[in-house]
Amino acid sequence: MRKFLYLLMALVMSVALAACNDNSSKKEADSSKADSKTEAAADTKADAPMKVGFLYISPVGDAGYSYAHDLGRQMVANMPGVETSFVESVPEGPDSERVILNMARNGYKLIFATSFGYMDPVIKVAKDFPDTVFMHCSGYKTAPNAGTYFGRMYQARYLTGIVAGAMTKSNKLGYVAAFPIPEVIRGINAFTLGAQSVNPDVEVRVVWTKTWYDPATEKEAAKSLLDVGCDVIAQHQDSPGPQEAAQEKGVYSIGYNSDMSKFAPKSQLTAAIWNWGVMYKDIIEQVKAGTWKSEQLWWGIDKGVVDIAPYGPMVPESVKTTTEEAKAQLLAGEIKVFQGPLMDQSGAVKVEKGKTLTDPEILGMNWFVKGIVGTTE
Structure with a gap:
């Protein structure tokens, strides 16, 4: 009888140990699966774009x-x-x-x-x-x-100004502008200085729209400049509205941001463009x-982040050559757009001969150079 009890106890303990081993194995397997999932998740996260x-x-x-x-x-x-x-x-x-x-x-x-x-x-x-x-x-x-x-962008503006100044017959250039902030003001100044470098008699008339993107308003602003005799329309706006107005009037235009020639193929001389x-x-x-x-x-x-678009077919080779020479000088540092002497609209000297505006002064520019008709507000 005692022998039977010993055998029974041994059997029970054997079953219990087997169960424990099974549970342990199961836990290890579950743990291994969990680790695998964690590692897979980590790998997926690391590989995610x-x-x-x-x-x-x-x-x-x-x-x-x-x-x-x-x-x-x-x-x-x-x-x-x-x-x-x-x-x-x-x-x-x-x-x-x-x-x-x-x-x-x-x-x-x-x-x-x-x-x-x-x-x-x-x-x-x-x-x-x-x-x-x-x-x-x-x-x-x-x-x-x-x-x-x-x-x-003022560097590209300077080059497009050269083209506009060489192509105008009335010596009146129009500029449709968004907001009177330094970014826009320095672009208008650079465009004017480029135009004056080949045509000292040129003037630039500015109309503010107070909007970045409003095709109808931009087009109407361009028409108002055309009505006072401007025969080249430039812009700091987001739509090709001013380009379209120029083409409808039979005069020239300068695009902005991208090559807008498909909207005004008979009008756009070139454009100041971004390569972001x-x-x-x-x-x-x-x-x-x-x-x-x-x-x-x-x-x-x-660095190629700003440039000008291809020239329109109406631009003579002589104008292209002059503009490309200026571009080469810009690249070589031989032309500094805001180098003195520079005068404001009233004729007061803002930058003396031999001096160049610093970057902080260019970034904070809030005045127009001589030759611009319009206000900075």
Whole structure:
């Protein structure tokens, strides 16, 4: 009987040990599966493309500013490990803050805010998302994770001014302009100085629209300049409205942002254009490599971020040659657009002979050079 009890106890203990071993094996298997899932998730996260977002002030089909930025986005969209998306027609102010915040919350690691009025919302949102990089176009405020970027468009403006000054017959050039801020003012000044370099008698008449993108208003503003005898229409606007008005009147035009010749093939002499992709590629590569740092980028024609569009068929070879020579001098540093002597509209000397405006002075420019008809407000 005792022997039977011993055998029974041994059997029970054997079953219990087997159960324990089975449970232990199951736990190890479950643990191994969990570790595998964690590692797989980590690998998936590491392999996931970096999300890069873009905010545009106007529709991408505007043929102007937002269109040029989107051409840049398309250039980098196929970079390895990069995924891009954009939101168009985002008004400056609270709406832009909402869109920026939504992008940051949804895992975007790099956000490009492409309009001046997005600056304060960028700085505000950046404080709460230190692991996201924010780049603001044309602004001046920065943070540890927020920088600014822009191009020296005034260099391209100077070259288009040469073309316009050589082609005018009335010596009256019209300029349809958005807002009286330094960015726009220095562009008008550079255009005027370029025109005066080949035609000292030229004057530039300015009309403010107080809008970035309003095709109808821009076109009407151009018509008002045509009515006072301007025979070349330039612009700092986002639509080809001014180009179309010039063509309808049978006079010349200078486009902006992108090559607008398809909208006014008989009118556009050339255009001051952006190549944003070269900046976007460089910034994205820095962020991916972990070498990005907050700074204020202001690239020029030497890096290809600004340029002029192909010349229209009506532009003589002599004018092309003069303009290309000036471009070469700009690239070589032999021409400095804002070099003295420079006078303001009243004839007062603003920059003495032999001196050149500094970058901070150019960035804060709020006065017109002599030869411009219009106000800076």
